Amino acid sequence: MSTLALDLETDSFVLPPARLPDRATLAQALRSRASARAFAPDPLPADLVSGLLWAAFGINRPATGGRTAPSAHDWQETTVYAVLAQGCYRYEPREHRLVLVTAQDLRAATGVQDFVAGAPLNLVYVADLDRLGSIPAEERSFLVGADAGCIAQNVYLFCAISGLATVVRGLVDRRQLARQLGLRTSQRITLAQTVGWPAAAP
Numbered sequence: 570m571s572t573l574a575l576d577l578e579t580d581s582f583v584l585p586p587a588r589l590p591d592r593a594t595l596a597q598a599l600r601s602r603a604s605a606r607a608f609a610p611d612p613l614p615a616d617l618v619s620g621l622l623w624a625a626f627g628i629n630r631p632a633t634g635g636r637t638a639p640s641a642h643d644w645q646e647t648t649v650y651a652v653l654a655q656g657c658y659r660y661e662p663r664e665h666r667l668v669l670v671t672a673q674d675l676r677a678a679t680g681v682q683d684f685v686a687g688a689p690l691n692l693v694y695v696a697d698l699d700r701l702g703s704i705p706a707e708e709r710s711f712l713v714g715a716d717a718g719c720i721a722q723n724v725y726l727f728c729a730i731s732g733l734a735t736v737v738r739g740l741v742d743r744r745q746l747a748r749q750l751g752l753r754t755s756q757r758i759t760l761a762q763t764v765g766w767p768a769a770a771p
Contacts, residue, residue, distance in 0.1 A: 581666055582666060584665050587620045587623030600729075602726060608768055623662075676691050678742070684763065697755055698713070735765075737761075
C-alpha cells in the first residue's frame, strides 16, 4: 500500500480511487463497530484514507452528486477536514482530493483528550450555516448535528471492516480550532473523529 505523501508544493493531493474491503458485509461491520481511545502513531496509507473519506461523505452517485451520507434538504452543508501530522486538508469530494488549509500540525487542537495529538488522523466536521436557508437557529443546530452524526457512523462502519480504530468526539475548543482553520463566521465545527490503527495491547 502506498503511503499518504501529500504534495505540499502544489497544496493539493488527488486521492487514489476509493475501494472498500472485499467481501465485507453490513452484519460484520455492525458487530465490530466500537469506540477506541488508544491509537498507534503509524500513518495511514493513501488508499485507506481514500476509502475512509469517500465512505464518510463522498459521492456515490456521480450523475446527481448524491453523497454516501444523508443531509437535510440535501443541503450538503458539511465539509470534512483531515488533520494529519503534516498539515490540515479539506476534502473535496467532487475531485476526490485533499486541499491544504495549513501546513501546521493541528492534531492536538482537535480535542481535549490526550490521544488526539498522537493519532495519525483526526477528522473535523464543519457545517456552513449559510447553506441552510432561513430556518430557526435551534433547528439549524439540530439538523447539522444529525447530519454530522450520519457521517461519523459511516466512518465507524468503514473502520470496523478495515481493522481501524475510531472514536467520535464532541469535546473540542471550537473557537480556537475555527481560528486555526480560518473558518468564516457562518461555519461551525460540529464534531471531530479520531482514526488510526489500534494501539498494541500492553
